[in-house]
Amino acid sequence: MSKLSVNKVVLAYSGGLDTSVILKWLRDEYDCEVVTFTADIGQGEEVEPARAKATSMGVREIYIDDLTEEFVSDFVYPMFRANTIYEGEYLLGTSIARPLIAKRLVEIARETGADAISHGATGKGNDQVRFELGAYALEPGIKVIAPWREWDLNSREKLLAYAERNDIPIEYKSTTGSPYSMDANLLHISYEGGILEDPWATAEDTMWRWSVSPEQAPDQPTIIELEYERGDIVAIDGTRLSPAAVLARLNTVGGANGIGRLDIVENRYVGMKSRGCYETPGGTIMLRAHRAIESLTLDREVAHLKDELMPRYASLIYNGYWWSPERELLQRMIDDSQAHVNGSVRLRLYKGNVTVEGRKSTSDSLFSATLATFEDDAGAYNQADAEGFIKLNALRLRVGAQRRS
Numbered sequence: 001m002s003k004l005s006v007n008k009v010v011l012a013y014s015g016g017l018d019t020s021v022i023l024k025w026l027r028d029e030y031d032c033e034v035v036t037f038t039a040d041i042g043q044g045e046e047v048e049p050a051r052a053k054a055t056s057m058g059v060r061e062i063y064i065d066d067l068t069e070e071f072v073s074d075f076v077y078p079m080f081r082a083n084t085i086y087e088g089e090y091l092l093g094t095s096i097a098r099p100l101i102a103k104r105l106v107e108i109a110r111e112t113g114a115d116a117i118s119h120g121a122t123g124k125g126n127d128q129v130r131f132e133l134g135a136y137a138l139e140p141g142i143k144v145i146a147p148w149r150e151w152d153l154n155s156r157e158k159l160l161a162y163a164e165r166n167d168i169p170i171e172y173k174s175t176t177g178s179p180y181s182m183d184a185n186l187l188h189i190s191y192e193g194g195i196l197e198d199p200w201a202t203a204e205d206t207m208w209r210w211s212v213s214p215e216q217a218p219d220q221p222t223i224i225e226l227e228y229e230r231g232d233i234v235a236i237d238g239t240r241l242s243p244a245a246v247l248a249r250l251n252t253v254g255g256a257n258g259i260g261r262l263d264i265v266e267n268r269y270v271g272m273k274s275r276g277c278y279e280t281p282g283g284t285i286m287l288r289a290h291r292a293i294e295s296l297t298l299d300r301e302v303a304h305l306k307d308e309l310m311p312r313y314a315s316l317i318y319n320g321y322w323w324s325p326e327r328e329l330l331q332r333m334i335d336d337s338q339a340h341v342n343g344s345v346r347l348r349l350y351k352g353n354v355t356v357e358g359r360k361s362t363s364d365s366l367f368s369a370t371l372a373t374f375e376d377d378a379g380a381y382n383q384a385d386a387e388g389f390i391k392l393n394a395l396r397l398r399v400g401a402q403r404r405s
Helices: 017-030 049-056 068-081 095-112 127-138 156-165 243-256 281-297 300-319 325-337 385-404
Strands: 008-012 033-040 062-066 116-118 143-145 181-184 189-192 222-229 232-236 261-267 273-279 343-350 353-360
Touching: 008 017, 008 095, 017 033, 017 156, 033 049, 033 095, 049 062, 062 095, 068 095, 068 243, 068 281, 068 325, 095 116, 095 127, 095 300, 127 143, 222 243, 222 281, 232 243, 243 281, 281 343, 281 353, 300 325
Parallel strands: 008 033, 008 116, 033 062, 116 143
Antiparallel strands: 181 189, 189 273, 222 232, 222 343, 261 273, 343 353
């Protein structure tokens, strides 16, 4: 494949080994100017050192953006309105961050007059798909440079050797550093590689960063109350908080109670199976609580339809189609369903478990104690009507039985 002609490229830049090498490599291979973009999406690490690193490498246009509130309000919250979960377990912590980064890459390219973007995702993973599908959906004519699909620097040793040859400043981690490939944002932290490449191997307890083990969690439960408006959490224990502050608070209290650890083998979009471990304490709490408030306020058939559509919605996010027309169509339907999802949920957090203790909605509850009671319902429900209901629903079953006999 012939090499692209590029004048200026916006690089998704962390300041680590991979992207520092990419910065130099782009200049050498494409003879182009490089703009760096570093996103703060709540990963819990200082992002400002990336500015000093980029400056030391001669970068003139450096973007470091705090996208935490936008990440939670415009991406995480909409996803949780759908009760989204991939392959029955994964809460899509990495997947949901990529469309936001792709969006900002394209915006910066427009602002700086760049004709290309670049990322450090490998050719084996899902992230390359997510970044690039998002970029093409938002800017059809954008050029994309994916170094891992072009170069032969396919090991850490080769990257380090390249950095040394080209005087690229690299902060060497101590031998006590994590042996895993990790990715974090305010929703989760992921772990891959190392011993996790053997799906039979047990993840080391020292690997986990955000949560204590359930065995080491407090012996007394934590009770919290979440308040909902139109399907979104707006307050915890009576205190109104921004979306990012809500998630940060739930991460803290969830992690302290051993909640949110996950060890799965998932099916990547590119075709292979991959073993990964995830910590999503806040998201685990959010999923349980949202289903609880919906159980009280959502019509039965609407709730069931949402459950039927959710796996498709989850796959769209996992595979990188956040900016697709079908995801946007589903989102409009999901958001419309949340008009009456208002009220409060009380939860018990205890040694890795999230238990719903109560739910209430003053004006939007569809629950009727008069109808549901086992006591005298004062004529609100005529139990004799059930006979005709059952016979009508049994009609096709009886006809089928007659044919068989």
